[in-house]
Amino acid sequence: MPKTAPVSGRVGAAAHLGPGGDPLLAAKFSVPEVPRAFIRRQRLLDRLTEGTAGPLTLITGPAGAGKTTLAAAWARQRTAPGPVVWLTAEYDDRAPGVFWAYVLEALGHHEVVLPEAVGQPRSADVADHSLLARIASALAHLRRPVVLVIDGLEQVPVRAVASGLDFVLNHAEPQLRLVLISRVDPLLPLHRYRADGRIHEIRSADLAFTRQETARLLRGHGLARYEESADALVARTGGWAAGLRLCALEMQRADNPAGFARTFAASQSAVADYLLTEVFAAQSAATQDLLMRSSILDRVHPDLANALTGREDAEWILAELTRAHVFVEPIDATPWCRFQPLFAEVLRMHLRHHRPGLEACLRRRAASWLADSGRLAEAVEQAATAGDWEWACTRMVHRLEIGRLLTGPEAHRLERIFSGMPGDLAGAEPALVTGACALAQHDTARSRARLDRAEEEMHQPGARPSPEARLALSLLRLLAAPDAQGGDSVSRSAQPTRELAEPVPRPLAEAHPEIEGLRRYGLACALEGAGRPDAARRAFTYALAGCTGEVTQALRHHCLGRLALMESQHGALSQAEEHARLALEVAGHRSVPPTRRSGMGHLALAAVAFERGELPDAGHHLDLAAASPDAGHDPVLDADIAVTRSRLDLAHGHWQAALMAVEAGRTHAGPLAAWPAQRLALACSAAHLARGDPASAIAVLNEAGPGGSAHTLALAQARLAAGDLAGALGLLAPLDRRQDAGIAEFVRIRLLQARAATLTRDTRRAHGLLRDALAAAHPERMRRPFTEAGPWVRHLLEQLPDLATEHAWLTARPGVGKDTLRTDGCPPDFVIVERLTDREREVLRHGAEMMSTQEIAEAMYLSANTVKTHLRSVYRKLAVSRRSDAVRRARELRLI
Template identity: 65%
Template sequence: MPRNTASAARDTRDTHTSANVPASGLGDAEAHRGPTGDPLLAAKFAIPAVPRTLVRRQRLLDRLTTGTAGPLTLITGPAGAGKTTLAASWVAEGTAPGPVVWLTAEHEDKAPGVFWAYVLEALHHHRIDLPEDPDRPGSADFVEHSLLTRLASGLARRHRPVVFVLDGLDQVPVREVTSALDFVLTHAGQSLRLVVISRVDPLLPLHRYRAQGRICEVRSADLAFTRREATTLLRGHGLESCEESADTLTTRTGGWAAGLRLCALEMQRTDDPNGFARSFAASQSAVADYLLAEVLDTQPETTRDLLMRSSILDRVHPDLANTLTEREDAEWILAGLTRAGAFVESVAGTRWCRFQPLFAEVLRTHLRHHHPGLEPRLRRLAAAWLADHGRLTEALEQAAATADWEWATARMVDDLEIGRLLTGPEAYRLASCFTGMPRDLPGTAPALVAGACAAARYDLAGCRAQLDRAEEHIRTAQAQPSPETQLALSLLRLLSSPGGGDRDRDAVREADRTLDLAGRVPRSRRAEHPEIEALRRYGLARGLLLTGRLGAARTAFAAAADGRTDATDVVRHLSLGQLALLESLRGELNEAEKHARLALATARCRSVPPARRSGIGHLALATVALERGDLRDALHHLDLGSECPDAEHDPVTCTEMLVARAHLNRAQGRGRAALAALEDRPPALPPWPAQRIALADSAIHVARGDPTAAISALHEAGPDASAHVIALARAHLASGDPDRALGLLPAPGDHRDAGITQRVAVLLIRAHAALLAKDTESAHSTLGRALAVARPETLRRPFLEAGPWVRHLLELGPDAAQRHAWLASASAPLVVEQLSVRERQVLEHCAQVMSTEEIAAAMCLSVNTVKTHLRSIYRKLVVSRRGEAVRRARELGLL
């Protein structure tokens, strides 16, 4: 459908009403006429009026001013992009380097003689005097070369340049016209500045102008409205209260000027402008007529058919479009649409194309109206093509749109894609495909996919319920399931194990079964899915950890963290975090810190979606900070870890969060708060997390001076026998029974394979027992060995929490302050013993800058008693002066 004068002369501007007035204004008898004998229409020379609601876009105005310092400025973009409005507003600014001539070209002007007749008349209309006035073309079909030569020569002899704005050159796709235009532009020198407005690149030799640096280009991406400009546009339409909608509209329209303006006009008419902005359907209806008239209706039937059929896709490949249209011309048509700026753009570096979102919605509506019932068939065709070409996620999105769950779940299982629901860069997008699937859909594959989706949400109980359904379907079918089905079932069983020690679901056995089933799948297919082996190793490591087989779990986590592909990054992130936690609990703080930071870096820099990021890495760093006495850093990482999705779902993460917070409260002298933190433990914990709670509970009771409660907390041994024995020995020592405590400990030399933390703890118990037995020499020697073991890792907490005897014993040795300065170098040293009620009262009076005598009078105590309390406060807070004691108490929240 040819564009009329109004649509040809503007994208989104006011119409001009004098389309049929001759150029001279004197009537047909004296009007300047073209070579066909028809009058030349004056409306083509009119500079369009600037809309009242114009958004002044200084960045583009400046670009045009700079560009017209050279010979050629090109403004290209789709219909409604604001090309003409931009040029007209720039002319109105008055920053052009010379007089401006405007010509709007139309499809009827494609004959060379007609086109150049309009060019010469435009110069005359805008009163551009030439030293030698060229003759008008005598024929519509060609132009004498001498005319072009005289025109170029006349322009070149002007003192001031002429800025010639040629709007709609895409309507004159004639090589003879553009070649002649290039000739005149080249030979007019600095006296002609050409501004071309076009929907597509004109047939000018743009490559040459680019190579010579003689062109300024303003493309559709430059014309797109920014969020700030969209906000200004809404304000210009009286929609000041809708500024929050600017982001939504800018994203939905892609910054398309006409779309934004049409939406703003519709928002003026509605009672709920912000609701309109949120509604995709409303936005679509606001611009549908424009897009249909300006874009779709101007295309041939075959092109319209391809656009409508391909609109079901976010991105379309020529071969896929051929499948949908059952033709072979898609590549040629899509290339033409891309060149024409018909709201189709190519994806850089590929053969794929994408549609502007609103345009795609309009096309889909058009498809449903004109071809009811065709969309589901097209989506099934697209799903099959995409799956066969390695684009399963996009295929599943097409299947989900038609609720073809049987096909979608079968492809997930049969193609070994079940692990991609749990790891990989598209895990979240894949899981989103199945949000609309009924959870009780019959069949083995739907149950397996539903189970994997539940596991991705940390709903392990829900996962196990779906796996039970899958096994029931297998039994009912009375047929041997495929190796792929068995592999998916075994892998999910391993990953969802509650870790309760059920022999039928033992982690090692299930992991071995998974490995055996994977071996039944062709090796080439296994190589395409490294995530299966990574998940198997992680499931094995997790099962070993939950049941307390820590050494084996550590080895398994290290193996699971070995993969370095996008498909296994989630597993690597999780495994490195768990490995770091185990190392921090063993006292291997340097390695723990390294692996924890690597876990966090993996999450930030690679393919780990936010929904799959674990807090275990932050938790490991918090544990490292606690062991080194850095309370601020510990609290910082605890807070970061608690914000991660697994903080409330994973039993290990949840338990260690509670334990770390309890130790932090204990370090700050808040024993009751420490015990209260442990009371929030999840119900029915697996063996090892349950033991971790018991060990922390016992340690806090020891610190509070209640060894009976500490022993009671350890009534069950738990899977980590060494940790249980050490905690029990510490509690018996605190109760005044050193012989029983020593009897529980392993013989010297039997704990070489234990972690650094346990070795230090055993040595400290032996040292304290020796000191209580008045064997100061042996106590000092044993304490020295403990310090030697701890120092390479800067492990401070066991010494700072052991009690005041450690400091007194160290003071007996020569150069103790210098040799053991590392113990007190933390940014926030821990409290070595909890303050009594009286000591807190004395400290509060110190904070009020009261003298010793004033404190004694206020508390009805003797001065010597107050001094005794002060000495005890200094010792417990590891300070030597009153001011330091007050400052440290405030840091620890004691005041």
């Protein structure tokens, strides 16, 4: 072994000179002291120990992130694989020769002895390859590893220095372990180290204090009583170490520490001084200007920053700030970035102090850019913050964006923003926007009042309302006040909206499909409220076809739910179930915020389950409907919740509770349109019949007035119960001739006619009518009408064992209760099924393997719709409503 000695010739010598003749400062070799209030974060100390088992450890983060303190604490705990050599780099060390002179002196200072032959740099500006090779060779021959910590490497942004470090590290392994501390990524080829697995990185996100660590920091400052403030401090500072320490110091001096933690402002905190001096002041004038102007934004896009600054270099500046960890971080893999919240607040404070009046101008400029970029809610927020409500309302109306308050992913956010708008603003546009917001909140009375105000403004002398404003008024009127008079007036009420849409420029109309979707939906709701269910079903189907794109997903959700409810009342139970489940599926879409979801889908499923005799499922879905956001606000929904609850009470024999449910529905819903009022009257009539009071049932129906076929059918049932056979049959006769009667109506007509036939002892006719009712109800497994009809149905079936066997689906449900029919010779848990086709069995076998509909389609080379058709057929034949039940039942019957 060659004789070795320190490079300086004397270990620990303090007055050696660098290649330029200046003394090498020994203070730069000292491991920094750890603050007395240091919070030991073992998770990070362990990561440093783990990192120094390999060649390169990189600690990067913004100023005050705790990088140096962490490394110093780790160095002092003596868990390194060898001696720790510390070097604090400074701006004056950027010359390669000076830098390497300091590295060699640091090694000697910490008693890492290298051979004298290594030498020293000959020039301040150059560290030649020969010197670097000698350093690497000498380090590689050390008996134990050495950890070289270089702090502040961002002060030496010289490629020659970085390439030299890379060369020495690669040729001194495994004895050299390098720890680099920097605010920015060094110029080393980090990608190569990452690919080889030779680097361990501790980034700003890792350095951020957790909630638990913040609580310990508060305890360390004598603030143990205020640990509950840790969450607020972490949220406000982003876990930034320096910010948390400064806040803790401020809390120590505050009269109300907890209040300070909740509400502290950067302008009142030492945090502002730190950020302005350590971060902001270190930037160029152009960067400072960009930071100040962009601080008004939650998220910054380079093009938006250019619009605010009037320059074209924002992309480069933001990239540099991100790379330098100057409290600017990228958002995923997008051009957007965000400022750390406290830093943004300090910048806004600085903007207001040095450029008073500029903030409002910048926010208006940002609002225009954001709106034109399709970020309407962000644009309106900027305008609202600037107090420019006129711009926000004019934009919403004249760009035909007012429908976005009622449907779309930003609807709730827009409504919340406009809720802060002063109520005394003049002009039609603010009135229209306020009317739309009230409509979104189900406050139709307030909406109509604001729309009246808008109409007054539009008829002022000299007013020239735009086509878009007139269209908005007509559309909101349709949605806020659906016609309940029936006849052709409903269609006429939608006519102005359709006509007013024609003058609107086609590109603008095409950019807002929600306007036409809302018009169709408003027409359908008007038909529903007017008691025209057949026309309403067709209108909801038409409205559903107009719901295209993400912005109409909420509208599609509502259309599906209402359509499903009307289909369940019609008796198309399978179709109702499909649409209801699709409504719930659409509700999970991000375009439908939880506050805008409807209970109609669950209510339709409750109605379907009830008609099939599945009372527990009906009760479950009814409870979910009653807990939905629109319950208590939508008269149609509230009325049918009351109706379904009343029917469930009757099914369990509680006629008093059924009457109370109806009365509660009437009280809760307030003034009702024709259809929901009629539905409540029908439920009330049924409750009176259940308690044996047909006279009261007839009185309720007569008081409600004519209400279509459902009303007539209920009146016929009441008259039959009262013994007025001729009157009942007279009411049924015109209904029997209806060509478009629904399944539910047809089944109930046939059952009433069959009951009348039994009363006249026309048993043959009664059998035929019962057979017709069962055949119509079978595909939908509609059990409830037969249960409600009374025991005479069972008696008829006892006379027709073949018919009872053919329709054993009536008793197919497990756990038969008192409301379920029994037939002789047919145990309640036995199911007679139609033969499954080979294709249906194959679909069911795939379903048993937990394959999705799409996966089954791909496996069988079918379309997804064809698979759904097969599944519906399987469900019908097996008398079930879910795939899991179908699989279970098919296995019981050994079909698969």
